[in-house]
Amino acid sequence: MPDRPDTPAPDGNRTADAGLPLLRAAVARLAPVLPMLTELGERFEASGHELALVGGPVRDAFLGRVSPDLDLTTDALPEEILRVVTGWADAHWDIGRDFGTIGLRKGSFVIEITTYRADTYDRTSRKPEVMFGDSLEGDLVRRDFTVNAMAVRLPSLEFVDIHGGLPDLVQQRLMTPSAPEESFADDPLRMMRAARFASQLGFEVAPEVRAAMTERAGTLSIISAERIRDEFTKLLLSPDPRRGLALLVDTGLADVFLPELPALRLELDEHHRHKDVYHHSLIVLEQAIALEGPADGPPESVPGPDLVLRLAALLHDIGKPATRRFEDGGGVSFHHHELVGAKLASKRLKAMRFDKETTKQVARLVELHLRFHGYGDGQWTDSAVRRYVTDAGPLLSRLHRLTRSDCTTRNARKAQRLSRAYDDLEQRIERLAAEEELASVRPELNGNEIAETLGIRPGPVLGEAYDYLLSVRLDDGPIGKDAAREKLLAWWTKRETPA
Structure with missing residues (x-):
């Protein structure tokens, strides 16, 4: 990342001359869309309205990325937005009209234009009260984080950063435009977004943001399960979900919607090779992600990011707290934790409103994740291998990766032995599959x-x-x-x- 820009300019804009190289680079990245955005800005200006590019597209331009969608904000009301874009846009839709948003398509670009917002929660309701604002400055202070509160006025291309988003972006820091406790009181889901952006962007949350998340974690309960699920899914599909998951657990947010995860912190792993099952599960998740195939790979490669595999990796041991037993001699056992865990995973994912197929697949993987450990030194009969494949069904490729990821021992010899054993099992599966069309085993009489x-x-x-x-x-x-x-x-x- 480049050096931090200078302190605020006299006009209150925090990007002074030292920030100009960053601005020029961002404008260069936005170059392909600027003619179209400038043209649209001129139409709004001619109609007596303001228009600005805001949020993710501006942030991503500074990060060297191109945002697939374009978010704009304006003082025009939805019906006025429609009047301006009608005849200019190739298509438009008003599904979000009640929330002030009009969507449109121009060529290959998808654009959302939203009236300045001033909505807040009443701090007891699951739904925000939608109120329209009258200024860009008022809209920006309502945004979740300073790095998402930067804007570019159109058609003038004036850069607006009244909350120091660019310095925070340079420092890779997540800070709220207003006081964190007030921001999270207005919309508790912003605490989930903090964890999600930490994983997606690799940023650290500011100490005061972390403190406010911890203090207000319980207020997440007023948010609908569907909205929490969507944020959690984005986090889990990010490049580094461990960072965000740790933040959710450390601040107490996970206790609200996924209590099974922090419950793993005090449960010693049966191999006594990890600090606890919680850290073991995070390692398994990271190793499963490393085994995902490329996004454009064939299905059998499990193209990443794969939600089912990642959920199964994270939740595979959640049955351990309920099944922990202290044995004579100081050992610890977790008998049948895979069966208990499958039921817990299914119950939790249903509560989070995941779809039936995802819930079913994750629970099945949790149930099967220990099956391989009966393979030993390759003593399974062909019948046992057939049953392994049949029980896994279309989840076999994911089960391969989950099972391999579950080996987190620091004993190199043991790790190599397990890897060789699984190599042998996969080879036997391939041989039987070639001989018997194993993936579609049916009785020989219909x-x-x-x-x-x-x-x-x-x-x-x-x-x-x-x-x-x-x-x-x-x-x-x-x-x-x-x-x-x-x-x-x-x-x-x-x-x-x-x-």
């Missing part, structure tokens, strides 16, 4: 053939017979239809014969 063989109609009994033949297929591999029919009839005879 439902119609089973019904015909046994002379029964579709129903629960047919399902029972199907499950029996599936277990035969998993245990014995391909045996042919005739042999499968013989086994089915023998099973049927035994089933029909009273004990």
